[in-house]
Amino acid sequence: MSPTAERRLLTGWGRTAPSAAQLVRPSSPAQLDALVHGATRPLVARGLGRSYGDAAQAAGGTVIDVTGMSSVLGFNSTTGVLRVQGGASLDSVMRMLVPRGWFVPVTPGTRFVTLGGAIASDIHGKNHHVDGSFCSHVESLVLATPIGRVEVSPTNDPELFWATAGGMGLTGVVLEATLRMIPVETSWMLVDTERAADLDDCLDRMQKRDGEYRYSVAWVDCLARGRNLGRAVITRANHARIPDLSAAGHSAPERASSDRAASDRAATRIASRHLGRAGFDPLAFDPRVALNVPFVAPPGLLNTLSLSAFNEAWYRKAPRQVSTRPEPMASFFHPLDGVGAWNRLYGPRGFLQYQLVVPFGAEDTIRAVIEQLAGRRVASFLAVLKSFGPGNPGPLSFPIAGWTLALDLPAGQAGLSEVLDDLDEQVAEAGGRVYLAKDSRLRPELLASMYPRLDEWRAVRRRVDPDGLIASDLGRRLSLCEDPTGARTGDSATHGSQKREGHLGRLEPAR
Amino acid sequence: MNDATGMPQSAVVIGGTSEIAGALLQALVRRRLRRVVLAGRDEQALAKVAAHLQAAGAEQATVMAFDVTEVAGHAAFAGEAARALGQVDMVLVAAGILGEQSESETDPEAAARVLTTNQTGPAAAMVAFAAELRRQGHGRIVVLSSVAGIRVRQANFVYGASKAGLDGFAQGLSDSLAGSGVSVTIVRPGFVRTRMTAGMDPAPLATTAEAVAADIVRALERGSPVVWSPPAMRWIFAVLRVLPRSLWRRLPG
Ligand SMILES: Cc1cc2nc3c(=O)[nH]c(=O)nc-3n(C[C@H](O)[C@H](O)[C@H](O)COP(=O)(O)OP(=O)(O)OC[C@H]3O[C@@H](n4cnc5c(N)ncnc54)[C@H](O)[C@@H]3O)c2cc1C
Ligand SMILES: NC(=O)c1ccc[n+]([C@@H]2O[C@H](COP(=O)([O-])OP(=O)(O)OC[C@H]3O[C@@H](n4cnc5c(N)ncnc54)[C@H](OP(=O)(O)O)[C@@H]3O)[C@@H](O)[C@H]2O)c1
Numbered sequence: 001m002s003p004t005a006e007r008r009l010l011t012g013w014g015r016t017a018p019s020a021a022q023l024v025r026p027s028s029p030a031q032l033d034a035l036v037h038g039a040t041r042p043l044v045a046r047g048l049g050r051s052y053g054d055a056a057q058a059a060g061g062t063v064i065d066v067t068g069m070s071s072v073l074g075f076n077s078t079t080g081v082l083r084v085q086g087g088a089s090l091d092s093v094m095r096m097l098v099p100r101g102w103f104v105p106v107t108p109g110t111r112f113v114t115l116g117g118a119i120a121s122d123i124h125g126k127n128h129h130v131d132g133s134f135c136s137h138v139e140s141l142v143l144a145t146p147i148g149r150v151e152v153s154p155t156n157d158p159e160l161f162w163a164t165a166g167g168m169g170l171t172g173v174v175l176e177a178t179l180r181m182i183p184v185e186t187s188w189m190l191v192d193t194e195r196a197a198d199l200d201d202c203l204d205r206m207q208k209r210d211g212e213y214r215y216s217v218a219w220v221d222c223l224a225r226g227r228n229l230g231r232a233v234i235t236r237a238n239h240a241r242i243p244d245l246s247a248a249g250h251s252a253p254e255r256a257s258s259d260r261a262a263s264d265r266a267a268t269r270i271a272s273r274h275l276g277r278a279g280f281d282p283l284a285f286d287p288r289v290a291l292n293v294p295f296v297a298p299p300g301l302l303n304t305l306s307l308s309a310f311n312e313a314w315y316r317k318a319p320r321q322v323s324t325r326p327e328p329m330a331s332f333f334h335p336l337d338g339v340g341a342w343n344r345l346y347g348p349r350g351f352l353q354y355q356l357v358v359p360f361g362a363e364d365t366i367r368a369v370i371e372q373l374a375g376r377r378v379a380s381f382l383a384v385l386k387s388f389g390p391g392n393p394g395p396l397s398f399p400i401a402g403w404t405l406a407l408d409l410p411a412g413q414a415g416l417s418e419v420l421d422d423l424d425e426q427v428a429e430a431g432g433r434v435y436l437a438k439d440s441r442l443r444p445e446l447l448a449s450m451y452p453r454l455d456e457w458r459a460v461r462r463r464v465d466p467d468g469l470i471a472s473d474l475g476r477r478l479s480l481c482e483d484p485t486g487a488r489t490g491d492s493a494t495h496g497s498q499k500r501e502g503h504l505g506r507l508e509p510a511r
Numbered sequence: 512m513n514d515a516t517g518m519p520q521s522a523v524v525i526g527g528t529s530e531i532a533g534a535l536l537q538a539l540v541r542r543r544l545r546r547v548v549l550a551g552r553d554e555q556a557l558a559k560v561a562a563h564l565q566a567a568g569a570e571q572a573t574v575m576a577f578d579v580t581e582v583a584g585h586a587a588f589a590g591e592a593a594r595a596l597g598q599v600d601m602v603l604v605a606a607g608i609l610g611e612q613s614e615s616e617t618d619p620e621a622a623a624r625v626l627t628t629n630q631t632g633p634a635a636a637m638v639a640f641a642a643e644l645r646r647q648g649h650g651r652i653v654v655l656s657s658v659a660g661i662r663v664r665q666a667n668f669v670y671g672a673s674k675a676g677l678d679g680f681a682q683g684l685s686d687s688l689a690g691s692g693v694s695v696t697i698v699r700p701g702f703v704r705t706r707m708t709a710g711m712d713p714a715p716l717a718t719t720a721e722a723v724a725a726d727i728v729r730a731l732e733r734g735s736p737v738v739w740s741p742p743a744m745r746w747i748f749a750v751l752r753v754l755p756r757s758l759w760r761r762l763p764g
Contacts, residue, residue, distance in 0.1 A: 009692055016515035020648035020692035053515060059598075059648035059692060349734050352515045412733040417516035417542065440515030443543065473649075476598065477512035477520065 003031055003068075010063060013343050014052040015350030016411050016440055019059035019473055027068040029144065029175050035064060036144050036173065042471030045173045047114030048089060051121065052353045053440030054473035055168050061471070064173060066116050072096065073176060080181040081139065086116035086174035098285035098329065102181040103239070105137035109384075111287075111334050116174040121437035122166035122397040124404075126215035126237075126333070129389040131182075133399050135165035136392050138179045145172035145464035158393070163460040166397035168436055170470050170481060171461050186282035188240035189215070189332040194322040195315070199230025199367055203403070206234065206387055214238050215332075216387070221311040222373055222380040222407055230370050232385065233318040240326050242282055287330035292340035299347040302410055311382065346410050352440045354420060355406035357388060357399060358432035365430040366403050369423050373407065378416055383407040395453035398435045406438065417441060436474065444478045454480075512598060513651060517731035518543040519600030523592045525579060525636055526606030527551040527560055530705035531655060534724035535603065536564055542728075545570045548592045550577035551606070571596075579606040579632035580624075589639035598647060602640045604633045604654040609707050615669035622669050629673035634680045641684060644693040653696045653727065654681045658739070661699065661748045665760065685736060698727055699748075700740040716741055 005022040022040060026032040036043065039062035046056035046063045057063065066087035073083040080102050084093065090104055091111035097103070106118070106125040113123070119141065124133045131137070140153035141164060150172075152161045164171045192213070196202035202218050210216045213236035220232040336342055343351070358365045366385070373380055384406045391400040409416060424434065424446050433450035434442055448454050461481060468481065475481050513519050520543050524532050527549030536547065547569055549557045554574055561572035573595050577588055593599050610625035637652055644650035659667060660674030678697060685695035700723045702714035718741050726740040739745035751759070 009690055014515060017513055018649070018692050019512075020645075020690075054512065059512070060646060061648075350515070411515050412517075414729060414732065417514075417518060417732065441518075444520075473512050477514060 002034065003027065005062070008063075010046070010049070010057045011350070012049060012051050012053045012056065012440065014352045014411065014440055015343055015346070015348075016352060017054050017057075017473070019054070019057050021058050021061050021063045023063050023065055025065040025068045029069065029142075029149075032064065032066075032069070032144055032173060032175065033149065035062070036146060036469070039064075039469075041469055042476075043469055044472040044475075045086075045116060045120070045169045047087065047117035047120075048112050050108075050110055050113045050117065052438045054477060055120075055437060055439075056117075057473040058471060059473055059476075066114060066173060069175065070114075077102075080183060081178060082181050083176060083178045084115055085176055086114060086119075088115050089113065090115070090118065094285060094329075097181060098184070098187050099281070099283045101183055101185065101283060103184045103329070105131060105180060105182050106134040107333050109334060110337050111330075112337065115177050115179075116169070119165060119174050119177060120167060120169040121435075122392070122394055122399075123437070124388065124399050126217045126386060128399055129210055129216065129387050130214050132389060132392055133165075133397060135162075135394060135397065138165075138177055140178045141174055142176035143172035143464070144175050146467065146469045147464055149175070150464070159460045160464065162392070162394040162397070163457050165392065165394035166436070167394075167457065167461070168396065168474060168480070169472060170475055171464055172470065184239045184283075185241045186239070186245055187285045187329050188245055188282065188326045189237040189329055190240040190244050190324060191235055191237040191327045191332055192322050192324050193233065193235050193318055195318045195320055196230075196232045196234055198228060199232070199370065202230055202232040202234065202385065203363055203366075206385075210236070210387055212236075218385040219314075220370065220383040220385050220405070221315055222370055222383045223308045223311050223377075224315075225374045229374060230367065231315060233315065235332075237327070237332055245282060245326055285329065287328070287334070287337065289340045290338045293342055293344045296344045297347045299349060299412075301347060302345060307380070314382070346408075349410070349412035351408055351410045353406055353408050353438040354423070355398075355404065355435040355438045356423070356427045356432055357402050357404040357435070358427060358430045359400060359402040360387075361402075362430035362432065363403065365426050365432065366405055368426055369405060372419060372423060373409075376415065376419055378409060378413055378419055380407045380409050395457035396436065396451055398433065398437070400433070402432065404435075406435075436478075439474065439478075442478060447478050447480070458482075513600050513649065514543060517651075517734060519651065519731075520544060521546040521596040521598055522601040522603055523548040523550065523596065523599055523640070524603045524605060525550050525577065525633065526604070527574070528553055528556045529605035529607075529655075530707075530720045531700070531703060531723050532603055532605040533560055533563075534720035535653075535727055536560075537567060538721075538724045538728050539601075540564055540567045540569050546596050547572045548575055548595050549573070550575045550588070550592070552576070552578055579636060580627045582632060582635035585635050585639040586642075589636070589643045593643045593647070599640070599644060599650050601650065602637075602644070602652045604636060604652065606633060607655065607707070609667070609670055612667050612669060625669045626673045626676070629670065630676040630680070633677055637681070637684055641688060641693065645688070645691050649692040651694050651696060651731075652681075652684070653698060653731075656681065656697050656699050658699050658701050658744050658748055662752050662754075662759070664762070694734075694736070696727070696730060696736060696738060698723070698730075698738045698740065699744065701744045703740075716743060716747075 003026045005024045008023040009018045009020045011018045042058045042061040044058040069085040070088040071085050075082050108123045118134045122133045122135045154161050216236040218232040218234045224231045388399045428449045557574040564572045607629045614621040656678040657674040659671040660678045663671035681697045702717040723740045730738040
C-alpha cells in the first residue's frame, strides 16, 4: 500500500516563508524507496520541523515526513551502540535509554528533533568543545538516494558520509543510523551558574574554565548596552554521579536560600528529598510538556520593552558567585521543551534565528554583532554564546573552532534584514559562517566564502543525485546545489550567464 | 524563493517600464532580487530598464513583448515567464493608463480602453499567474491599485472605477489563495509624480516613485497585505470613504 499524499503548507520552526508541497508519510523503507523514484520533484525529507527556516520544505514538490519510521533496531548495552531509524526522535531515544544509564552523545536545545534531522544539520550541543558534533558519534548510516540505497560510514565512503553530515538532507534520506551513546550514572546534571558583568568578563571566564566542564553555555543579554554590553549568565555542568547527588542534596538548603527561582529550588528539593530513600531512581527520566501556547500571539507581544524587562529580571536572578546545584537533565538541556509550541509567541509574522560562528581571535566580531543589535534596538531575546572545539571533515558542517552566538529575532522588523546582511559580511570577513539549519535569509553570494568547500560537497552530492531530484526551499534559495557557472541541479531554474543579454520579443503579443 | 524577510529573488513585471515598478526593482535588487522578466509593449524602453537592472546587480533581465489587454495570450505568457525564471517569487502588476477623463466620459472606446488596461487585462494576468504560483507552492502577487479606487470621484471616475474593480478583484483573489503558499499585496498609492501624472497639478501628499517603492519594501518585510502610500492615506481615506455624498461631490479636484 502506498502512503497518501496531501497538499500541505509548511514552514520551519520560525513560521516564516511558508510553501506548499505534497506531504507524504511512508511507514516503511520500502515505501520510501518507491517514493524517491516516483515523486513529484523536487523532493526532500522532513523530520520534526525544528529547523528554523526553509530547510525541510520543497515548494511545489514532495516533502517526505520521515517520522513514520522511528523504530529502534538494536541496542548493545555493553558498548552503548544504538541502531535506530532516521525518523526516531531524540526524545524517544532518551526516554528509552536514560533509565538504562545511556545518554545521547550530543543534544540540541530541544529533544524534539529526529535522528535524520540531527545528522542532516550535524547538530552541536553545549558539549561541542569536548565531544564535537553529532556526526562524530555516528558509525554508519543507511541512505535512500536517487541512485538507490547505500550504507555509508566514515571508513567505507568518507566523502558521502561527511557530505551527509550537515548536508541538509540534500544527499538523500537517512533511513537508519548507528551511533555511540554515552554512559551516565544519573539523569541529573551538576550545574555551576555564575554571572559575567560584560562580554570580556564572559569570554574570559569561559576561556579559563570551560575545560573543567563537559557542558558549557552563556546566555547573553543582548539588550544591555554601554558598560553592561554582553553581560551574561554562564551555566556549566557535568553529568552528576551518584555521590555528587547526595553531596549536593545535603548542602542544598543553604544554597537555595539565596536568590534562586522557585523552580530551581524545587529541583534541588526533589533531589534531596529522594536521596537515600528506598525507591529513588537516580536515572528516572520523564519530562513533561507543562503548558501549550494555544494560539498565535498578537503581533508585537515580544517587543523591546517586554524583552528588556525580562532580561533584567533574569540577570538579577542569577547568583553573583559560582553556585553549584543539581538539576534534572531535561531542565538543563531543554528548558524550552516545557512549553509546547512556544514559537507561536512571536505572532503571525514569525521569527528567525541568527546563529554564527567565528574563529577564536575574532572576538571583536562577536562584540560587533551584539553591539549592533543592541545599538539598533532590534529586539532580541537572550542570545546563546558558546565556544566550539575543532570542526569535523563535513564540508557543510557548521561548527569550527571558535565562538558561536545564536539569537532569536522577531521577523518583519524595519531594517532587520539590512542589519543582518551587514553582520554576515563581518562574519564572513572574519572567517566565520552562519548555521544553515537556522538560516532563512542569508545572501546567497556569501555562501561560498562561508563554506569554502562547497564545490567539493556539490560534486559528492551529484554522485548520488545526478538528475537533481532532491532539493529544498533552502537549497534553492541559496543555490546550494547549483555550481556558480550555471550548470545546475535541483530544479528547472535557469541561471545567469547565458541569459545576460535580455531576450527581445521572446513572445509575440497575442493577436 | 522569498526569504524570511519577504525579499524575492526573482520577479515578473507586467508593465516593465512603469516608473513605480522601476523604483521598486532597484530597491529589491539592492536586497535579493537577481532575475527579472520585464513584460510590456515598448521593447526598446524595456531593454533600457533591463540594462539598468543588470548594472545594479541583476544576473538576468529578460524582456518579453506583452500587451496586458490581449488576454488570450496571458496563460501562455505566464508559463513562458515561469520557465524563464525557474521560480517566480513575485509578480508585479504595474500596467495601467490614466486616460483622458473628458475623452473617457464621451468616447465608449476610450472608456473601454481604460477599463481593459487597468482592470480586465491585469485581472486576467493575475488569474494566469495565480495558477502558476499555486502549482509552484509559493510566491507573491503585488498589484498596483490606487486610492482613486477606494472611493470613486467624478473627476476621474473611469480610471477610479477601473482601480476599484482591480482592487476588489485582488482582495477576492487574495482570500481564495489562503493556504496555498501564495499571497497578494495590494498597493494603494496616492498622487505619485511619474510620467503618468506629468503636467498635472500634484494632489495633497503627492509622493515619489522611490517613496512608494520604500513603502512596498516595508510591507513585504512586515507581510502586510495592503500598502497605503504615503501611509497617511489609510486614515485620510477612512474618513473620505464615509463622507456624505453631497460633500464628496463638491471636493475640489
Ligand atoms: C528550541 C530549539 C533549539 C535548538 N538548539 C539547537 C542546538 O543547540 N544545536 C543545534 O545544532 N541545533 C539546534 N536546533 C536546530 C535543530 O537541532 C536542527 O534544525 C535539527 O535539524 C532539527 O531536526 P528535525 O528533525 O526537526 O529536522 P527538520 O527541521 O524537519 O529538518 C531539518 C533538515 O534535516 C533534513 N532531514 C530531516 N530528516 C531527515 C532524514 N531522515 N534524512 C535526511 N535528511 C533529513 C531536512 O531535509 C532538513 O534539511 C534547535 C532548534 C530548536 C527549535
Ligand atoms: N502615478 C500615480 O500617481 C499613480 C497613483 C496610483 C496608482 N498608480 C498606478 O501605478 C501603476 C504604475 O504607474 P506609474 O506611475 O509607474 O506610471 P507609468 O510609468 O506610466 O507606468 C504605466 C505602465 O503601464 C504600461 N502599460 C500601459 N498600457 C499597457 C498595455 N496595454 N500593456 C502593457 N503595459 C501597459 C506602460 O507601458 P508602456 O510603456 O507600454 O506604455 C507603463 O509601463 C499604474 O497601474 C498606475 O495606475 C499610479
